Amino acid sequence: MGQTQGNIYWWCQLGGWGLYFLINAFVGTTLAGFQLWVVLLFLIVSLSGLLVIHLFRIYIHKADWKNQLIGPLIIKSLVSSVGLSVIWMAISFPTIYGMLYWLSIDFENVFDWPYMLLTLINYSILYLMWFLIYFGYHLFEKYRRAEIDKWKLEAAVKDAELLALKAQINPHFIFNSLNNIRGLVLENPAKAQDMITNLSGLLRYSLQFSTKETVTLEEELRVVRDYLTLESIQLEDR
Secondary structure (H helix, E strand, O other): OHHHHHHHHHHHHHHHHHHHHHHHHHHHHHHHOOOHHHHHHHHHHHHHHHHHHHHHHHHHHHHOHHHOOHHHHHHHHHHHHHHHHHHHHHHHHHHHHHHHHHOOOOOOOOOOHHHHHHHHHHHHHHHHHHHHHHHHHHHHHHHHHHHHHHHHHHHHHHHHHHHHHHHHOOHHHHHHHHHHHHHHHHHOHHHHHHHHHHHHHHHHHHHHHOOOOOOOHHHHHHHHHHHHHHHHHHHOOO
């Protein structure tokens, strides 16, 4: 189970960040013309974003965020999205600055404050979407496991009820009663009908008995009378 979830996590991570890189690289090369440094720029941004959120996921596991309440989890996700965005920018921007400086590309008017604020907002939204998908998946898995456990418990309860019912009802007595009633069908149909009614009442009582904590004396006596009536067919005058 854990290995399967690990595989799903990495496939989603690589697929999501790969898609993010491809979209940004396509838009960047479309606007600025196809240049290798533009592709490398967005590759650095994507890899640093992946690195930051993956390291933070380790902290999420240690802090057991997945088992926390929805309200605090939403607040933590909002705050963490902004904080992680700042870290992401602190990692990626100096690297990009260094690359542009090494390539002798003018970047004085590229990274101004409005651009950096917009970038912070975009990164925060991206991380918030990551939190939504990540915790949404785990909440769904928790709900699915709870449903499976519930059905397993209900199945175990049904099995226990069947075993208890089997212990309450003597199969030998049931078979004898049915055979005796069959003999009365032609000989005395009216009595056969009464015996079927008695047997039905006895079986109904056995089914309902397991769901009750107490029964009245009247119910007990009625069941005893039904039982003795059925036994009288087998024993007759004895």
